[in-house]
Amino acid sequence: MNTVSTKAAVGEAHSKLILFGEHAVVYGKPAIAIPFPLRVSSKIEKSIGAIVLKSEIYTGPIKNAPIKMKGISECIKETLRCIRKPFRNLTIEVESSIPIGRGLGSSAAIASAVVKSLFYFYEKKLSREELFRLVQIAETYAHGKPSGIDMAAVTSEGPILFKKEVGAAPLKLGCDLHLVAADTGRVGDTHRAVENVRKKYDLEPEKVKESLDEIESITKRAREALLKGDIDLLGKLMNANHKELITLGVSDEGLNTLTEKARKAGALGAKLTGGGLGGCIIALASSREQGLAISKELIKAGASQSWHFSLVED
Numbered sequence: 001m002n003t004v005s006t007k008a009a010v011g012e013a014h015s016k017l018i019l020f021g022e023h024a025v026v027y028g029k030p031a032i033a034i035p036f037p038l039r040v041s042s043k044i045e046k047s048i049g050a051i052v053l054k055s056e057i058y059t060g061p062i063k064n065a066p067i068k069m070k071g072i073s074e075c076i077k078e079t080l081r082c083i084r085k086p087f088r089n090l091t092i093e094v095e096s097s098i099p100i101g102r103g104l105g106s107s108a109a110i111a112s113a114v115v116k117s118l119f120y121f122y123e124k125k126l127s128r129e130e131l132f133r134l135v136q137i138a139e140t141y142a143h144g145k146p147s148g149i150d151m152a153a154v155t156s157e158g159p160i161l162f163k164k165e166v167g168a169a170p171l172k173l174g175c176d177l178h179l180v181a182a183d184t185g186r187v188g189d190t191h192r193a194v195e196n197v198r199k200k201y202d203l204e205p206e207k208v209k210e211s212l213d214e215i216e217s218i219t220k221r222a223r224e225a226l227l228k229g230d231i232d233l234l235g236k237l238m239n240a241n242h243k244e245l246i247t248l249g250v251s252d253e254g255l256n257t258l259t260e261k262a263r264k265a266g267a268l269g270a271k272l273t274g275g276g277l278g279g280c281i282i283a284l285a286s287s288r289e290q291g292l293a294i295s296k297e298l299i300k301a302g303a304s305q306s307w308h309f310s311l312v313e314d
Ligand code: PMV
Pocket: 018, 021, 022, 023, 024, 025, 026, 102, 103, 104, 105, 143, 145, 146, 147, 148, 149, 150, 188, 190, 194, 273, 274, 275, 276
């Protein structure tokens, strides 16, 4: 492939974790998400001919990309249409440290980084609304009808309270949060999990409604606990949220085992994070040191990867 210019532009985004309210957020309830420091970058360079994608899962002309890259291909097409540039003569190189399909927002983060890099490359101004709309295209392919929380979270620098009809509002922390995330090593299935909840709602409307209302109440109490810095209450609320996600049928044995192991290792609370049916858990520790210890225990318990990190009170 010929590179015809040395000009390059890089866009970046981070991943996200849902602390409270996944699934209920699809039904208009509030949810809380935080940035997670795994990052993705997209580099654009000018080339000749069809657009070439370079990534861990596929390298080659965009038109031959595997079906799982349809969302990002459509997002690139619409981005170029929107900035009135041809759908050709570019090389787009994506580098990501975010495991795919684990509820960490990899598809939204990749789309966000790619859109930003295209706007930077062509020196166009990108509004938050436009970024949202373009990332939504990729997300719709990944998730069907996403609530929008992933997009909001990967484009926010701090914790957010998100509601489908309202959007995202920044959330202040009343203390530092020491967190652990651990990967079951199995790809989660957000699409199927969201559909399962929908089917369950049709079959057992009262039971599912009760669970969704309970998650709403947990999320509202969690918001207050975050503001006050009451981490003991926050941990208890994470456990309660996980219980409701089990009732909704989106947890599984691997996720339940890791949450139990995290609690046994001293976590104040633990729950699955994201769509579920595989993917990751999140646990709350009382200190950075304890976070490291829990992270090590989760690897011993079979997690394929584990990360500990802190969110600092602003
Ligand atoms: O992309 P995930 O796996 O983090 O799931 C997003 C959260 C859900 O509430 C399950 C779906 C949605 O669109 O909000």
